[in-house]
Amino acid sequence: MGLQKIFLTRFTVSLIPARFGPRVAPLFSYLVLCGCLSALAQESGRGPSPAVEEAATTLSAGRILADTRFLSSDLLEGRAPATRGDLLARQYVAARMEAAGLKPGAADGSFFQRVPLLTVRTDPGATLTVRRKGAVEHLRFGPDFVAFPGLQQTAATLDDAELVFVGYGIIAPEEQWDDFKDTDLRGKVLLFLNNDPDNGDSSFFGGKARLFYGRWTYKFAVAAERGAAGAFIIHTTPSAGYGWNVVESSWGSKRSEPERNQGSPGVPVKGWTSSEATGRILRLAGHGMDELSARAQRRDFRPVPLGVTVSTALTSTVRRLETANVLGLLPGSDDALRREAVIVTAHIDHLGIGRPVKGDSIYNGALDNAAGVASMLELARAFAALPVAPRRSLLFIGVAAEESGLIGSGYYADNPTFPPGAIAANINIDGINIFGPTRDIVVVGRGRSTLDAAFTRAAARQGRVVRGDPFPEQGSFYRSDQFSFARIGVPSVAPDGGTEYVGRPQTFAREMVQHYIDEHYHQPSDEIDTAWNLTGAVQDLALTLAAVAEIADAPSMPAWNPGDEFEAVRRKALRDAGSRR
Numbered sequence: 001m002g003l004q005k006i007f008l009t010r011f012t013v014s015l016i017p018a019r020f021g022p023r024v025a026p027l028f029s030y031l032v033l034c035g036c037l038s039a040l041a042q043e044s045g046r047g048p049s050p051a052v053e054e055a056a057t058t059l060s061a062g063r064i065l066a067d068t069r070f071l072s073s074d075l076l077e078g079r080a081p082a083t084r085g086d087l088l089a090r091q092y093v094a095a096r097m098e099a100a101g102l103k104p105g106a107a108d109g110s111f112f113q114r115v116p117l118l119t120v121r122t123d124p125g126a127t128l129t130v131r132r133k134g135a136v137e138h139l140r141f142g143p144d145f146v147a148f149p150g151l152q153q154t155a156a157t158l159d160d161a162e163l164v165f166v167g168y169g170i171i172a173p174e175e176q177w178d179d180f181k182d183t184d185l186r187g188k189v190l191l192f193l194n195n196d197p198d199n200g201d202s203s204f205f206g207g208k209a210r211l212f213y214g215r216w217t218y219k220f221a222v223a224a225e226r227g228a229a230g231a232f233i234i235h236t237t238p239s240a241g242y243g244w245n246v247v248e249s250s251w252g253s254k255r256s257e258p259e260r261n262q263g264s265p266g267v268p269v270k271g272w273t274s275s276e277a278t279g280r281i282l283r284l285a286g287h288g289m290d291e292l293s294a295r296a297q298r299r300d301f302r303p304v305p306l307g308v309t310v311s312t313a314l315t316s317t318v319r320r321l322e323t324a325n326v327l328g329l330l331p332g333s334d335d336a337l338r339r340e341a342v343i344v345t346a347h348i349d350h351l352g353i354g355r356p357v358k359g360d361s362i363y364n365g366a367l368d369n370a371a372g373v374a375s376m377l378e379l380a381r382a383f384a385a386l387p388v389a390p391r392r393s394l395l396f397i398g399v400a401a402e403e404s405g406l407i408g409s410g411y412y413a414d415n416p417t418f419p420p421g422a423i424a425a426n427i428n429i430d431g432i433n434i435f436g437p438t439r440d441i442v443v444v445g446r447g448r449s450t451l452d453a454a455f456t457r458a459a460a461r462q463g464r465v466v467r468g469d470p471f472p473e474q475g476s477f478y479r480s481d482q483f484s485f486a487r488i489g490v491p492s493v494a495p496d497g498g499t500e501y502v503g504r505p506q507t508f509a510r511e512m513v514q515h516y517i518d519e520h521y522h523q524p525s526d527e528i529d530t531a532w533n534l535t536g537a538v539q540d541l542a543l544t545l546a547a548v549a550e551i552a553d554a555p556s557m558p559a560w561n562p563g564d565e566f567e568a569v570r571r572k573a574l575r576d577a578g579s580r581r
Contacts, residue, residue, distance in 0.1 A: 080352020421577025438498025
């Protein structure tokens with residue numbers, strides 16, 4: 001998943017009697033957390049309908065926990081794309097959608113939108129050899145580097161290819177920035193810094209916030225356009241937001257990928273190098289990381305030939321397989337607006353079976369993202385039980401292969417069942433709050449679109465406030481499925497847990513996030529914990545229910561804020577679909 005929102009702990013919340021645990025009665029929980037929703041709604045003048053208020057009281061921590069328990073069980077073997085566990089998970093999600101009262105949402109009249117992909121399994125015995133004159137460094141696959149064939153072939157080699165440091169590898173005309181300066185890099189191996197430049201100016205490359213320029217997808221694409229023979233991104237924990245162990249588990253010997261268009265440019269070898277291994281490479285080259293990084297912060301930066309060559313031989317098994325998105329539709333109640341949709345997504349997949357850690361090789365993905373799927377199902381059930389559906393249609397999608405690079409949501413974006421200009425919004429659920437009630441809620445994507453208003457009003461009715469991403473340097477907006485919808489113009493957000501926990505110190509949320517990243521993110525230990533308390537998840541889901549209802553019933557379509565990077569593509573999508581703004 002993209003890394004966001006996820007809080008793991010071994011404590012319990014003091015507000016609720018301990019004997020209730022995570023299965024606390026939903027009505028009691030909701031009333032304690034939210035107060036009298038109806039009275040606050042009357043004050044705002046724009047509150048949810050009585051039916052939506054009633055639906056919020058039926059949201060169940062018990063159902064969320066039960067669905068999470070099944071989806072993250074060892075039986076499903078970590079739900080890697082196109083595996084038996086993935087198939088079981090998809091069938092389960094479709095059955096739960098049907099039981100809730102949703103209709104099949106795929107174009108063929110079923111619940112399943114087929115998603116083709118490739119699995120590429122690379123022999124982990126490969127080495128990366130770096131030479132300078134008579135000196136040699138041998139890097140090991142796994143501890144020092146990971147790599148895979150970028151052209152999806154069974155063999156990929158580098159044979160004494162020149163290594164060139166390209167800084168951040170960014171071309172951004174709006175920032176008057178070009179790291180390449182028309183340098184001929186054909187046949188070279190490019191070494192990239194992770195993230196994007198930061199000179200301390202909040203208006204410079206988004207300040208602390210990571211932009212798409214900082215993502216690995218952008219860097220590999222730029223390397224392909226320049227005809228590079230290879231591309232490696234330097235991992236550091238501060239620039240990635242997680243340790244090298246996550247790179248090993250996420251980018252190890254087996255990957256799922258969309259099948260590439262053979263006419264499009266590609267990079268024969270793509271990968272990452274650890275900070276320690278990169279230091280060895282640079283010392284061999286006679287450079288230091290601090291020196292090169294400082295040069296890369298300047299507009300006058302030019303690519304730096306390092307005077308070393310790299311060699312490797314990757315052997316891979318490539319298989320064409322298939323997974324699927326699971327689509328459940330609640331048709332809108334308005335004859336005209338039902339042709340438009342609000343889409344709610346949560347990714348079904350995780351990492352499957354991988355490198356054992358403390359004797360456990362099943363990467364269960366309980367919080368990432370079995371819990372998100374369970375919450376989406378609970379939201380779907382609540383909407384389907386309304387006496388009258390919202391005016392716009394609601395489409396719930398359990399998306400495939402998010403962990404492999406947003407493959408399922410990307411496939412839907414390229415093959416949508418509603419035209420992009422008829423999709424009012426995407427609300428993506430990737431992880432939930434498992435630690436109890438908060439005074440605020442984080443909405444990743446806040447400040448980018450008019451969706452803010454619906455979430456702000458829903459939060460105010462709970463006596464809470466909406467905040468933006470507290471970790472903007474991690475680029476969360478571009479790391480999960482909301483980005484696939486944003487790139488086709490759809491205003492998108494990802495509701496998250498809060499940062500101010502009731503009865504906890506101010507530093508608590510950040511500490512718990514870091515604990516999760518260090519110990520559990522993309523590791524076999526991402527499992528249900530007996531200390532989970534889902535009262536906060538119910539609180540957040542009630543807020544999301546009210547916001548989605550408002551968006552689905554609003555007379556006008558949401559829009560990106562003026563100047564946002566997705567505003568132009570939205571305008572085109574609206575023109576193409578003939579939709580109103």
